[in-house]
Amino acid sequence: MRELHFKDNFWNTEIISTVGYDSIIQHLNDGKRTCKEIEDFMKARAAIEEKYAKELLGLSKKVCGHSEMNTLKRSLDVFKLQTENVSLSHLHLAQTMREEAKKLEDFREKQKETRKKVEQHMDALHKQKAAQYKKTADAKKTYEQKCRDKEEAEQNMNRNATTSSSKQQEKLYAKTQQAKQTAEEADRIYSHNVSLLGKLREEWLNEHVKACEFFEKQEVERISTLRNVVWTHLNHLSQQCVTSDELYEEVRKSLEQCNIQEDIEHFINLRRTGDKPPGTLTTTRSPVTSSHFKSITTNLVHMTLSIENHIHDST
Numbered sequence: 001m002r003e004l005h006f007k008d009n010f011w012n013t014e015i016i017s018t019v020g021y022d023s024i025i026q027h028l029n030d031g032k033r034t035c036k037e038i039e040d041f042m043k044a045r046a047a048i049e050e051k052y053a054k055e056l057l058g059l060s061k062k063v064c065g066h067s068e069m070n071t072l073k074r075s076l077d078v079f080k081l082q083t084e085n086v087s088l089s090h091l092h093l094a095q096t097m098r099e100e101a102k103k104l105e106d107f108r109e110k111q112k113e114t115r116k117k118v119e120q121h122m123d124a125l126h127k128q129k130a131a132q133y134k135k136t137a138d139a140k141k142t143y144e145q146k147c148r149d150k151e152e153a154e155q156n157m158n159r160n161a162t163t164s165s166s167k168q169q170e171k172l173y174a175k176t177q178q179a180k181q182t183a184e185e186a187d188r189i190y191s192h193n194v195s196l197l198g199k200l201r202e203e204w205l206n207e208h209v210k211a212c213e214f215f216e217k218q219e220v221e222r223i224s225t226l227r228n229v230v231w232t233h234l235n236h237l238s239q240q241c242v243t244s245d246e247l248y249e250e251v252r253k254s255l256e257q258c259n260i261q262e263d264i265e266h267f268i269n270l271r272r273t274g275d276k277p278p279g280t281l282t283t284t285r286s287p288v289t290s291s292h293f294k295s296i297t298t299n300l301v302h303m304t305l306s307i308e309n310h311i312h313d314s315t
Contacts, residue, residue, distance in 0.1 A: 006212035006219075015201060016133050018126055021208065024215050028115065031222050035108040038226060039101050042233060046097035053090035060084035070266040071258045078254040082247040089243045096236055104229055111218055122211050129200050136193040143190040146183040153179040 010020030060083040065076035157172040 006216040007209045010212060015197075016130050021122065021126075021211070024212065025119070028215060028219065031219065032108060032112065035104060035222065035226065038229065039104045039108065042097050042101040042104070042229075045233075046094040046101065049090050049094035049097065053087045053094060056087035056090065057084060060087060069270070070263045072263050075251070075254040075258045079251045082251050085247050086244050089240060089247070093236060093240050097233070100229060100233060100236075104225070107225055111222065115215075115218060118211050118214055122207060125200075125204050125207055129197075129204050132193065132197045132200050136190070136197045139186070139190040139193040143183070143186040146179070146186040150176070150179040150183040 006024060010024055012019050060080050064080055065073060068076055153172070153176040157169070157176045160168065160172055
């Protein structure tokens with residue numbers, strides 16, 4: 001199947017029409033806008049990655065399992081460490097995305113600058129062509145009017161050839177000759193303008209083809225670049241998933257080394273308080289003698305009297 005190209009499909013039968021050229025320029029402007037949108041998208045995604053990374057880094061610094069010991073403590077330490085490493089990998093991803101966005105920005109600006117030169121040249125050529133077309137159209141009108149004036153003068157001279165005096169005929173003849181010369185001059189000017197317009201047309205045709213080829217080349221580069229940028233962006237995201245999983249795998253390996261019985265025994269050996277519980281409680285009674293009972297009673301009486309005397313003295 002024959003490939004289609006810009007240079008073969010953006011013409012118009014009207015010599016001053018720029019509809020084909022304008023259509024290409026509109027498409028290129030739309031493409032430039034797409035580049036800017038992808039660029040902004042990547043910058044926004046980088047900001048999201050950076051925010052996530054910083055929050056994840058802060059989370060990795062929080063206390064987690066501080067009171068744990070032995071194999072579980074080691075696993076939790078690896079868990080925090082790898083969480084920190086994941087956050088750092090996301091920070092690196094954010095920086096990579098910004099670099100890719102900068103490359104796209106540079107590409108967009110470079111295309112804009114090189115395209116500007118071609119556009120300025122074509123715009124100037126379009127103005128020249130339009131101006132020359134107007135001059136040619138005006139020259140044509142003048143030429144047609146002078147031809148009508150010449151024909152009218154000739155007809156007037158022929159009509160009065162037999163009825164006017166020789167002096168009048170001379171005047172009519174002179175007027176006819178003047179009209180003829182004026183028509184010939186108008187014809188010369190008209191022909192000259194047609195020739196100039198023809199040369200401008202040829203120049204414009206050649207430059208239009210060159211511009212179309214240049215614009216098509218730019219469009220090929222733009223589509224290829226955007227395709228590669230998005231592809232690379234997705235590769236970075238996929239690699240981030242791989243990197244995160246590799247870091248998480250280190251945590252899983254550590255968890256596999258976590259021995260529940262070993263941790264139980266470690267705690268026992270470290271904090272044990274003894275292996276013998278309290279003995280059985282028994283009731284122990286001691287005998288009370290009469291002399292002992294009497295002594296207790298005497299002491300109570302003396303204490304009571306002392307308290308009463310103290311109260312009496314106070315009042």
